[in-house]
Amino acid sequence: MHLLRILSVFIILLTGGIVILVYPYLPDVIPTHWNIHGEVDGTSPVFPGIILIPALMTGITILMMVLPGYDPRWKRYKEFERAYDGLILLLNVFFCLLFLITLLWALGMQVPMNQVIAIIFAILMGGIAFFIRRVKPNWFAGIRTPWTLESETVWKETHERGFRIFLIIALFCLVGALVPEYAYLFILLPVIIGTIYLVVYSYIVWKKEQA
Structure with a gap:
C-alpha cells in the first residue's frame, strides 16, 4: 500500500479513535445539519449520529x-x-474536518460554520483541480461525459x-468566507455553473474534432 493510502487509513483510524475518546462527553443529541445561515436545523441521537461521517x-x-x-x-x-490516491486522501481530510466541526458544535463550541465550510470547500475544489489535471481516461474518475469517453483528445482538452x-471555483469559495451570509452562493453557484460549462465545453471540442 502506498504512503497516500496509508495516510487515508490513518485518518480513518484517527477519526474512529476520536469517537471513542469524546463519546462519554457528548450530549444525547448532536447537530448533523446546518442551514444557509450557519444555524443548526437538524439533529440526531448521539448514536448513530457520531459514527455517520x-x-x-x-x-x-x-x-x-x-x-x-x-x-x-x-x-x-x-x-x-x-493523483488518485491523493484524491482519496483529500476526501478523507475533508470529511474529517467536517467531523471535527460537528464535534465542536456538539461540545458547545459554535464555530462560524459558513466561513469554515467555505474554506474547506476551497481546499477540496483546489485539490480536485490538481487531480483533474493528471487523471487519464477511465470509467470512474474525472470529467466523464459521452464526448470525453469517446475521444482521448476531448478528454485531455476538457x-x-x-x-x-x-x-x-476554489477562489470563489474563499471569497464566500469573506461574506459568510452569502457563502452558500459562492460555493453552490460556481460548482453548478462550472459543471454545466465543462459538459458543454466537452461537446464543443468533440464537435470540432468531428468536423
Whole structure:
C-alpha cells in the first residue's frame, strides 16, 4: 500500500479513535445539519449520529480502492495512481474536518460554520483541480461525459480546462468566507455553473474534432 493510502487509513483510524475518546462527553443529541445561515436545523441521537461521517469515510475509501479493478481501462490507473490516491486522501481530510466541526458544535463550541465550510470547500475544489489535471481516461474518475469517453483528445482538452475551472471555483469559495451570509452562493453557484460549462465545453471540442 502506498504512503497516500496509508495516510487515508490513518485518518480513518484517527477519526474512529476520536469517537471513542469524546463519546462519554457528548450530549444525547448532536447537530448533523446546518442551514444557509450557519444555524443548526437538524439533529440526531448521539448514536448513530457520531459514527455517520467515519462510516462514510470508510465506505468511500473502500469503494474508491476497489472500483479501478472493475474498470475496463484499469491499466490506465497506473498512469495517475498518485493523483488518485491523493484524491482519496483529500476526501478523507475533508470529511474529517467536517467531523471535527460537528464535534465542536456538539461540545458547545459554535464555530462560524459558513466561513469554515467555505474554506474547506476551497481546499477540496483546489485539490480536485490538481487531480483533474493528471487523471487519464477511465470509467470512474474525472470529467466523464459521452464526448470525453469517446475521444482521448476531448478528454485531455476538457480536463485541462477543468483544472482552471476548479481553481476558479476554489477562489470563489474563499471569497464566500469573506461574506459568510452569502457563502452558500459562492460555493453552490460556481460548482453548478462550472459543471454545466465543462459538459458543454466537452461537446464543443468533440464537435470540432468531428468536423
